[in-house]
Amino acid sequence: DNKDEEAFFKLGDGFKVSMKMHAENRQRLIKAMHEKGAKTGTIVLKGGESLMRNDTDFEIIFRQESYFNWVFGVMEPDGFGTLSLSTGKATLFVPNVPIENEPWIGKMKPREDFKKQYEVDDVLFNEDLPQVASASDGPIYILDGVNTDSGSRSSPAEFDGMDKLTVDKTTLYSVIANCRVIKSALELELMRYVSDISSKAHVAVMRKVKAGMFEFQLEADFLHYIYFYGGCRHSAYTCICGCGPNAGTLHYGHAGAPNTRILKSTDIALLDMGGEYHCYTSDITISVPVSGKFTPNQKMIYEGVLNSVRAVEEAMKPGIEWPEMHRLASRKILEHLTTHGLLQGNVDDMVKVNLAKVFLPCGLGHLIGCDYHDVGGYLPGYPERIDEGPYGIKKLRTARTLEKGMVLTVEPGIYFIDSLLTMAKNDPNLNPFMVWDELDKFRTFGGVRIEDVVAVTDSGIENYTLVPRTVTEIEDVMAGKQWPPATDEGKW
Amino acid sequence: DNKDEEAFFKLGDGFKVSMKMHAENRQRLIKAMHEKGAKTGTIVLKGGESLMRNDTDFEIIFRQESYFNWVFGVMEPDGFGTLSLSTGKATLFVPNVPIENEPWIGKMKPREDFKKQYEVDDVLFNEDLPQVASASDGPIYILDGVNTDSGSRSSPAEFDGMDKLTVDKTTLYSVIANCRVIKSALELELMRYVSDISSKAHVAVMRKVKAGMFEFQLEADFLHYIYFYGGCRHSAYTCICGCGPNAGTLHYGHAGAPNTRILKSTDIALLDMGGEYHCYTSDITISVPVSGKFTPNQKMIYEGVLNSVRAVEEAMKPGIEWPEMHRLASRKILEHLTTHGLLQGNVDDMVKVNLAKVFLPCGLGHLIGCDYHDVGGYLPGYPERIDEGPYGIKKLRTARTLEKGMVLTVEPGIYFIDSLLTMAKNDPNLNPFMVWDELDKFRTFGGVRIEDVVAVTDSGIENYTLVPRTVTEIEDVMAGKQWPPATDEGKW
Ligand SMILES: [Mn+2]
Ligand SMILES: [Mn+2]
Numbered sequence: 010d011n012k013d014e015e016a017f018f019k020l021g022d023g024f025k026v027s028m029k030m031h032a033e034n035r036q037r038l039i040k041a042m043h044e045k046g047a048k049t050g051t052i053v054l055k056g057g058e059s060l061m062r063n064d065t066d067f068e069i070i071f072r073q074e075s076y077f078n079w080v081f082g083v084m085e086p087d088g089f090g091t092l093s094l095s096t097g098k099a100t101l102f103v104p105n106v107p108i109e110n111e112p113w114i115g116k117m118k119p120r121e122d123f124k125k126q127y128e129v130d131d132v133l134f135n136e137d138l139p140q141v142a143s144a145s146d147g148p149i150y151i152l153d154g155v156n157t158d159s160g161s162r163s164s165p166a167e168f169d170g171m172d173k174l175t176v177d178k179t180t181l182y183s184v185i186a187n188c189r190v191i192k193s194a195l196e197l198e199l200m201r202y203v204s205d206i207s208s209k210a211h212v213a214v215m216r217k218v219k220a221g222m223f224e225f226q227l228e229a230d231f232l233h234y235i236y237f238y239g240g241c242r243h244s245a246y247t248c249i250c251g252c253g254p255n256a257g258t259l260h261y262g263h264a265g266a267p268n269t270r271i272l273k274s275t276d277i278a279l280l281d282m283g284g285e286y287h288c289y290t291s292d293i294t295i296s297v298p299v300s301g302k303f304t305p306n307q308k309m310i311y312e313g314v315l316n317s318v319r320a321v322e323e324a325m326k327p328g329i330e331w332p333e334m335h336r337l338a339s340r341k342i343l344e345h346l347t348t349h350g351l352l353q354g355n356v357d358d359m360v361k362v363n364l365a366k367v368f369l370p371c372g373l374g375h376l377i378g379c380d381y382h383d384v385g386g387y388l389p390g391y392p393e394r395i396d397e398g399p400y401g402i403k404k405l406r407t408a409r410t411l412e413k414g415m416v417l418t419v420e421p422g423i424y425f426i427d428s429l430l431t432m433a434k435n436d437p438n439l440n441p442f443m444v445w446d447e448l449d450k451f452r453t454f455g456g457v458r459i460e461d462v463v464a465v466t467d468s469g470i471e472n473y474t475l476v477p478r479t480v481t482e483i484e485d486v487m488a489g490k491q492w493p494p495a496t497d498e499g500k501w
Numbered sequence: 502d503n504k505d506e507e508a509f510f511k512l513g514d515g516f517k518v519s520m521k522m523h524a525e526n527r528q529r530l531i532k533a534m535h536e537k538g539a540k541t542g543t544i545v546l547k548g549g550e551s552l553m554r555n556d557t558d559f560e561i562i563f564r565q566e567s568y569f570n571w572v573f574g575v576m577e578p579d580g581f582g583t584l585s586l587s588t589g590k591a592t593l594f595v596p597n598v599p600i601e602n603e604p605w606i607g608k609m610k611p612r613e614d615f616k617k618q619y620e621v622d623d624v625l626f627n628e629d630l631p632q633v634a635s636a637s638d639g640p641i642y643i644l645d646g647v648n649t650d651s652g653s654r655s656s657p658a659e660f661d662g663m664d665k666l667t668v669d670k671t672t673l674y675s676v677i678a679n680c681r682v683i684k685s686a687l688e689l690e691l692m693r694y695v696s697d698i699s700s701k702a703h704v705a706v707m708r709k710v711k712a713g714m715f716e717f718q719l720e721a722d723f724l725h726y727i728y729f730y731g732g733c734r735h736s737a738y739t740c741i742c743g744c745g746p747n748a749g750t751l752h753y754g755h756a757g758a759p760n761t762r763i764l765k766s767t768d769i770a771l772l773d774m775g776g777e778y779h780c781y782t783s784d785i786t787i788s789v790p791v792s793g794k795f796t797p798n799q800k801m802i803y804e805g806v807l808n809s810v811r812a813v814e815e816a817m818k819p820g821i822e823w824p825e826m827h828r829l830a831s832r833k834i835l836e837h838l839t840t841h842g843l844l845q846g847n848v849d850d851m852v853k854v855n856l857a858k859v860f861l862p863c864g865l866g867h868l869i870g871c872d873y874h875d876v877g878g879y880l881p882g883y884p885e886r887i888d889e890g891p892y893g894i895k896k897l898r899t900a901r902t903l904e905k906g907m908v909l910t911v912e913p914g915i916y917f918i919d920s921l922l923t924m925a926k927n928d929p930n931l932n933p934f935m936v937w938d939e940l941d942k943f944r945t946f947g948g949v950r951i952e953d954v955v956a957v958t959d960s961g962i963e964n965y966t967l968v969p970r971t972v973t974e975i976e977d978v979m980a981g982k983q984w985p986p987a988t989d990e991g992k993w
Binding site for chain 2: 084161236265
């Protein structure tokens with residue numbers, strides 16, 4: 010054994026993730042807890058549980074619980090972890106698997122091997138947790154809170170004898186969620202990698218898009234690329250391969266609409282797909298013409314969205330409020346649709362009645378990290394959700410002010426969605442702006458989304474997405490031209 | 502609308518599954534319930550529930566609950582279904598999704614469309630279920646039982662007002678499980694398809710196997726093939742790509758051992774991977790030399806397993822008891838290892854002490870259908886599990902007598918597993934048969950498994966698996982030779 014060799018995770022030729030990243034996360038967490046006055050005691054976290062499908066013998070392929078991954082980086086299920094707030098000691102608890110299981114699941118790793126693999130201070134069995142917890146020099150801190158994207162409650166650690174201890178279920182959740190919002194330098198490297206391999210996969214898929222294929226075949230190609238070449242066993246979310254009218258369904262691709270369409274040459278292919286590596290995610294959308302050449306209408310809508318992306322990315326930097334970016338993106342879209350005759354009237358007046366929600370009913374983008382819709386969007390002490398009606402800014406997953414180290418998606422779109430167009434037609438505040446003769450030409454257009462993953466830097470952003478974005482770049486790459494170009498003149 | 506057009510499921514160029522298959526399943530179920538005396542009343546089944554990962558906004562890609570799929574063939578989550586035992590009327594209940602969700606998930610299908618798509622008699626909303634149930638002309642039959650592979654209890658339907666009705670929770674489970682054991686002609690066609698596309702995927706993977714690749718890249722290639730070419734969005738289980746020593750871990754490939762090895766030219770690649778289409782599964786294993794050429798030792802072990810497979814497949818036909826097939830396979834392996842000097846002594850004596858469990862600790866094979874480890878293995882009134890110690894025949898997932906229409910896997914293997922070899926060394930009943938000088942040469946060999954999916958016919962079996970199986974076939978196909986051969990002289 011080489012004592013100097015650092016522990017890491019790496020799958021295939023994928024990124025080498027140093028376990029120091031998690032050690033740093035733990036130090037950041039302890040520091041933040043100290044700042045809340047929690048200077049003694051023990052954090053007890055429960056790892057993700059292995060899960061069977063219904064009552065069957067089918068085990069859903071395990072993916073670590075995100076908070077546990079952030080703190081410990083452990084890939085095995087059904088463990089626990091503790092972190093002493095006074096000493097910083099990190100202890101991992103693993104299930105004590107009976108030797109009778111060895112023929113099926115392989116040799117039980119000795120605890121010493123776990124210790125080396127994850128660079129923790131100690132490794133014990135799950136049954137040792139009550140004793141460690143009861144020896145705590147202060148309260149037991151448990152993760153208990155509600156995810157503001159899903160509305161679901163976390164699953165707090167439980168163990169024998171817990172009722173006899175002083176348990177604090179309120180402090181940890183927002184402290185750790187807040188730590189996760191700001192990515193460390195090591196996390197940023199990993200985030201950059203996941204978006205890089207996801208970008209490359211998008212480019213490979215883009216080159217294969219052609220009429221007659223099925224949408225799900227683009228999903229198949231993407232998933233294969235990120236896994237085979239990038240070591241991404243999981244995708245960050247179910248692939249959205251909405252072509253033609255389906256591009257207007259924001260979360261298309263689910264089991265009730267599983268990417269079944271045959272691509273037509275007149276379709277836009279809206280492909281929203283992201284890889285995941287060591288539980289860190291990417292989330293990238295491209296919108297390309299199935300024919301390889303944008304029609305004038307496709308180009309017009311596409312460039313409206315691209316202008317919106319670029320305006321936001323030009324403006325982003327520490328201190329900027331995210332809702333202002335949503336408003337900027339929305340205004341850009343209104344201006345563009347007015348310039349091109351789909352809307353009429355004064356853009357300021359459109360803004361007053363929130364006309365943009367008709368075309369952009371969702372939020373501009375979201376924090377991203379160990380979850381693709383990452384935690385920390387609405388924490389106590391930070392700006393609250395803005396409610397200006399059910400669509401638009403209320404859907405923003407955070408209203409925070411940008412800080413260095415945040416990673417977000419920028420994903421404006423222009424969508425033509427029947428129920429929203431009908432809503433606009435029936436709303437006397439909205440209808441006067443709508444030029445129905447023009448808009449009706451787009452009833453089956455679907456939509457366009459462009460989604461980048463960007464990190465906030467000292468003075469602006471770094472774009473982790475590297476896919477063809479201009480109309481010319483897309484047409485060139487679909488026609489076989491080299492990507493990335495030999496010399497890149499673009500800012501991002 | 503063409504009234505004559507039959508409803509079906511089809512993804513891409515995959516198999517066209519007629520909804521008549523599910524109508525027949527329902528008729529079979531009603532007939533079987535009538536035979537149990539249940540001639541009036543209503544079966545109420547709960548569909549699978551959509552599932553988020555932990556507290557996050559990540560939705561685990563939905564796959565229908567297997568019983569619900571068998572009865573209704575519905576791909577959407579969160580519904581219910583009823584079946585009248587007196588009239589045969591089949592009613593589907595679907596969630597009433599608010600129009601506000603349309604931008605995200607797409608247009609809510611009108612109930613009339615669901616009715617056409619699934620060829621049921623009526624479609625209502627979930628909130629209508631209590632009224633339909635309370636109008637039942639007899640007891641409400643609910644699915645409540647324990648899966649004998651996983652030990653997990655099914656999740657019985659529940660609805661408002663159920664406590665006021667006569668509810669029978671005991672009859673349905675074994676009747677429906679028993680129906681699932683015998684596949685109809687339409688189900689057999691579908692099962693044949695899934696194993697056919699899975700066989701083709703195995704052949705494609707086999708041709709790519711080479712030293713320097715990672716195990717998980719074989720998984721990536723397989724998953725891509727079945728999805729892109731076969732419309733299989735799901736695999737039947739997590740791919741097991743055990744190469745070299747890992748071939749000796751029966752369920753290798755899980756999150757704690759995720760197919761991470763670099764293939765060496767001296768490895769056997771044991772690849773156990775199966776597709777799934779419309780919730781019907783395949784489960785096929787190949788064991789091939791990474792170098793493309795079997796070494797003498799690899800050939801010897803491989804042919805022992807192949808002889809065992811063939812002896813079983815020759816013997817299988819209606820009336821044969823499955824445990825006898827396990828014993829036959831085990832004996833073949835003992836004979837082979839004795840012939841080749843790894844064991845010594847009288848094979849009858851080896852059988853008496855169950856020596857085969859050292860090399861084949863698992864069962865010979867299992868029923869397969871809507872689950873890869875399919876239901877109905879141990880039902881009341883059928884042979885019980887045989888217990889001759891923790892390894893071997895006790896692990897058989899069924900002890901039934903073969904009947905026409907059953908589909909099973911035949912998957913003997915020879916494995917070299919440290920803990921079991923140690924067990925044999927320490928057991929004075931086993932140790933005398935072991936030739937350690939020879940056996941020790943195989944300590945890091947891993948193992949060989951061959952797994953076919955076969956259907957029991959009137960007089961024997963039909964093998965749904967079509968992959969190279971002899972040493973020559975495998976070496977030829979890995980070297981680029983055509984598959985399947987222009988003329989196939991093999992029996993299977
Ligand atoms: Mn996104
Ligand atoms: Mn099997």
